[in-house]
Amino acid sequence: MNWTDKKAIKVAILDMYEGFANQGMRCIREILNQFGENESISLDWDEFEVRIEKQVPDLSYDIYISTGGPGSPLESEGSDWEKVYFNWLASVEKFNANPANVIKKQVFFICHSYQLVSRHYKVATVSKRKSTSFGVFPIHLMTEGKDEVVFQGLKNPFYCVDSRDYQVISPNHNRLQQMGATILAIEKERPHIPLERAIMAIRFNENMIGTQFHPEADAIGMSLHLQTTEKKKTVIENYGFEKWESMISQLNDPDKIMWTYTHILPNFLQHAVDYLQLVEMDL
Numbered sequence: 266m267n268w269t270d271k272k273a274i275k276v277a278i279l280d281m282y283e284g285f286a287n288q289g290m291r292c293i294r295e296i297l298n299q300f301g302e303n304e305s306i307s308l309d310w311d312e313f314e315v316r317i318e319k320q321v322p323d324l325s326y327d328i329y330i331s332t333g334g335p336g337s338p339l340e341s342e343g344s345d346w347e348k349v350y351f352n353w354l355a356s357v358e359k360f361n362a363n364p365a366n367v368i369k370k371q372v373f374f375i376c377h378s379y380q381l382v383s384r385h386y387k388v389a390t391v392s393k394r395k396s397t398s399f400g401v402f403p404i405h406l407m408t409e410g411k412d413e414v415v416f417q418g419l420k421n422p423f424y425c426v427d428s429r430d431y432q433v434i435s436p437n438h439n440r441l442q443q444m445g446a447t448i449l450a451i452e453k454e455r456p457h458i459p460l461e462r463a464i465m466a467i468r469f470n471e472n473m474i475g476t477q478f479h480p481e482a483d484a485i486g487m488s489l490h491l492q493t494t495e496k497k498k499t500v501i502e503n504y505g506f507e508k509w510e511s512m513i514s515q516l517n518d519p520d521k522i523m524w525t526y527t528h529i530l531p532n533f534l535q536h537a538v539d540y541l542q543l544v545e546m547d548l
Contacts, residue, residue: 273307275537277322279350280314281334281377286444289332289375289489292481293530316346321353324360324370327407328537330530338384338391338431342491345355351385360434361472368544371537373530374475376429379467382475383433389464390435399504401515401522402542403453404478410449413475415532416466422453424485424521425465426513432463434476445470446489452477484522488513 301308313320322329335516361369374382384391395547403422406540410416416423449466456479465477490496491512500509515521 266385269535273309274328274541276308276310276328276330277326277408278310278312279321279329279331279353279378280312281316283334283336284314284545285335287333288452288483288487289479290482292479292486293330293332295483296481296530297534299307300531303488304535306538308349309516312458314414314454315350316341319346319349321349322465324356327368327371329357329370329372331372331374331382332521333378333428335377337393338377338380339393339461341381347447350381354382354385357473361470366456367438368541369472370371370524371533374469374473374480375481376477376479378474379477380431380433380468382428382473383464383467386444386469388437388440388444388467388469389433390437391433393429394430394431394432394437397430398511399429400430400508401425402478405453406450407448409447409468413449413468413474414536415529416449416531419486419525419526420520423525424518425476426482426514426516426522427452427478429477432465434461434463436464441467449474453501462498469487474531474533482522483526488516491516505516 267431276297278290279455280290282290297308297310300306313322316334317319350525357370357372360366380391383389392510401424404425406419406421406423411421441447446467446469448464450464451469452465463477468474491500491509496511500512
């Protein structure tokens with residue numbers, strides 16, 4: 266029996282957008298659709314509204330993607346929805362730690378989720394930025410990042426869509442080592458600004474990885490979105506015409522956001538599927 270004859274791969278999307286309009290959910294759905302079609306794989310997914318409905322998936326899923334979202338990753342500490350979210354995370358950790366469970370759950374954390382989990386694990390400091398980071402920026406791979414399967418095929422630096430008021434900085438190296446976690450990437454170097462560079466990606470363990478930026482950002486869709494009258498007006502009012510113009514130009518550059526979009530989450534999904542297939546064949 267080949268892989269395509271078997272049951273569908275189940276993906277859970279943990280929606281952290283709190284009901285706010287966003288491009289992230291659309292982009293993730295499109296990546297899942299495209300991946301399933303390109304690989305001729307039956308890929309089924311369900312969505313769980315975490316912050317309002319306090320919904321989280323059970324352990325019947327193979328792959329979990331926890332999204333970005335608005336607001337502070339600090340002020341929600343101790344909230345009811347965070348307790349539900351971290352109970353879910355603990356259940357995944359417990360499942361993966363059980364030697365009897367040969368097939369481990371694969372998890373990807375994006376932006377707001379990445380900040381929450383970094384704070385939860387105490388691997389670094391999560392703090393408010395002096396100013397909002399908004400635009401297309403270069404990301405620099407660390408040594409471990411160059412060997413990371415999820416980043417295969419990326420240039421160094423590669424480019425990402427970044428939109429955040431908070432950051433993960435000041436790594437706790439003792440805690441990282443204790444967890445077996447590794448820093449994969451950091452933000453662009455700015456020698457003229459005396460500020461610590463943010464940590465842009467961490468592999469928390471062999472089954473969990475996260476990025477500060479948005480790997481799901483679809484260059485074409487986001488370019489069209491930024492050119493709508495309302496969004497163009499908002500960006501220009503907040504960041505200036507040059508920022509808007511620069512984003513449109515970089516979004517349409519095939520070596521920048523388009524490249525990131527077609528590599529990081531597809532690599533994560535491919536690695537997860539290959540792993541599932543390998544373990545299934547050995548059972």
